[in-house]
Amino acid sequence: MPQGQPVAVPDDGLTTRARRNTPVLAVHTGPGKGKSTAAFGMALRAWNAGMSVAVFQFVKSAKWKVGEESAFAALGRLNAEQGLGGAVEWHKMGKGWSWIRQPRKSDSPDDHAIAAADGWTEIAGRLAEQRHDFYVLDEFTYPLKWGWVAVDDVVDVLLNRPGAQHVVITGRDAPQRLIDAADLVTEMRCVKHPMDAGRKGQRGIEW
Amino acid sequence: MPQGQPVAVPDDGLTTRARRNTPVLAVHTGPGKGKSTAAFGMALRAWNAGMSVAVFQFVKSAKWKVGEESAFAALGRLNAEQGLGGAVEWHKMGKGWSWIRQPRKSDSPDDHAIAAADGWTEIAGRLAEQRHDFYVLDEFTYPLKWGWVAVDDVVDVLLNRPGAQHVVITGRDAPQRLIDAADLVTEMRCVKHPMDAGRKGQRGIEW
Structure with a gap:
């Protein structure tokens, strides 16, 4: 997409340079494909710019998005071994986050709610200490939707995060307060999908 | 996004396995962000699955999407040096495609039209010889829209491409015949954009 000119320059006393360095809160929502994929594409660009990237x-299921995880692991090694790009961390809730010593063994909805809340607490802590430059909170709208994590707390933490930390949140049905707080909101709308024709996901394309 | 079940299994005599290996023609269109970014995210996944990736x-302008180009160059080196992922080729029209010896020096609209047509001719040739596994035709809807490349020819070549070559086409205003031919069409709709608030693109986020 050609880069456009701003439609209006706000009267906020900031220089263009200051505005350029403003951290971005992006939300990819809607029922269509590409919400997470576009977030990982942004993370790839951030990695290339030398930013430290963290995906949550x-x-x-551990089966989802293994392709992206492996690819970012390779990028992380490129950073560690050759100094290219930025550092990469990849955490998934699965049966328990990597930073929690005791992985959960049961599979009850209560445990998922607790695990989601644990995840957000960890992220809020990292934002406070400016641990990373670029955060992907993948499928994070679902715990918000299901009330496992409080939207008000999330919006408050995100709006008051220090430094220049970029955050991208993906998932359907993003809450309105999150959309209001975001700088960039894109809705992915499905016009046509192969699953309509009975196809299942395929390696390299869907995961 | 959780992987759903097909809404219906078509009566086409194919096994699920055969359907899974069906090559995908995807179109990312609409006025919102993320069309190209999601395509590069898919390319990343394809790379990880060992597919040979080619971006056109x-x-x-050579200034666009340099972040993705550098990142994929790094992935291509990982493939060449360590055998990880798939091979990567990255071609851009710019002032003349890399496979054309004499770069164009002028900047007239006629030259862009010719360059776009040259690009498509090259891609059609590569599809015929099954040169790559995964093609990204970035911003390809524009030459179609402007009549520089014939939509009928493109649709015909794509629908009749041999083997299991995946193709993703990005850009606004995808022609209806291309949408009809595609397996997967996603429209990106902009709900909110920082440029509305006078921000310009920033490195690591926009490019």
């Missing part, structure tokens, strides 16, 4: 996947 | 950018 609020998904249950 | 139908853009004039």
Whole structure:
């Protein structure tokens, strides 16, 4: 997409340079494909710019998005071994986050709610200490939707995060307060999907 | 996004396995952000699955998407040096495609039209010989829209491409015939954009 000119320059006393360095809160929502994929594409660009990237996947199954995880692991090694790009961390809720010593063994909804809340607490802590430059909170709208994590707390933490930390949140049905707080909101709308024709996901394309 | 079940299994005599290996033609269109970014995210996943990836950018300026280009160059080196992922080729129209010996020096609209047509001719040739597994035709809807490349020819070549070559086409205003031909069409709709508030693009986020 050609880069456009701003439609209006706000009267906020900031220089263009200051505005350029403003951290971005982006939300990819809507029922269509590409919400997470576009977030990982942004993370790839951030990695290339030397930013430290951290992905937090609020998904249950370890089967999802293994392709992205492996690719970012390779990028992380490129950073560690050759100094290219930025550092990469990849955390998924799965049966328990990597930073929690005792992985959860049961699979009850209560545990998922607790795990999601644990995830957000960890992220809020990292934002406070400016641990990373670029955060992907993948599928994070679901714990918000299901009331496992309080939207008001999330919006408050995000709006008051220090420094220049970029955050991208993906998932359907983003709450309105999150949309209001975000700088960039894109809705992915599905016009046509192969699953309509009975196809299942395929390696390299869907995951 | 959780992986759903097909809404219906078509009566086409194919096994699920055969359907899974069906090559995908995807179109990312609409006025919102994330069309190209999601395509590069898919390319990342394809790379990880060991597919040979080729990107063709139908853009004039070399300034665009340098972040993705550098990141994929790094991935291509990982493939060449360590055998990880798939091979990567990245071509951009710019002032003349890399496979054309004499770069164009002028900057007239006629030259862009010719360059776009040259690009498509090259891609059609590569599809015929099954040169790559995964093609990104970035911003390719514009030459179609402007009549520089014939939509009928493109649709015909894409629908009749041999093997299991995946193709993703990005850009606004995808022609209806292309949408009809595609397996997966996603429209990106802009709900809110920082440029509305006078911000300009920033490194690591926009490019």
